[in-house]
Amino acid sequence: MAEPRPTDKISLTIHLSADVARRLKTASETQKRLAVDIVADLLDRHLPRPRADGPKNKIPYA
Numbered sequence: 001m002a003e004p005r006p007t008d009k010i011s012l013t014i015h016l017s018a019d020v021a022r023r024l025k026t027a028s029e030t031q032k033r034l035a036v037d038i039v040a041d042l043l044d045r046h047l048p049r050p051r052a053d054g055p056k057n058k059i060p061y062a
Contacts, residue, residue: 024038
């Protein structure tokens with residue numbers, strides 16, 4: 001994945017349940033990666049990509 005330019009980044013605050021926070025911390029320690037990087041990778045992998053032919057103002061779930 002290409003590193004985004006600083007202008008391409010947005011801030012995100014999420015509130016995790018204690019169980020999910022614990023699992024994220026464990027994954028971070030196991031993979032020796034920052035938790036924020038793991039979350040960014042998960043979002044990138046699981047959020048749908050916009051379709052080139054679809055409307056630009058809607059989430060492209062099909």
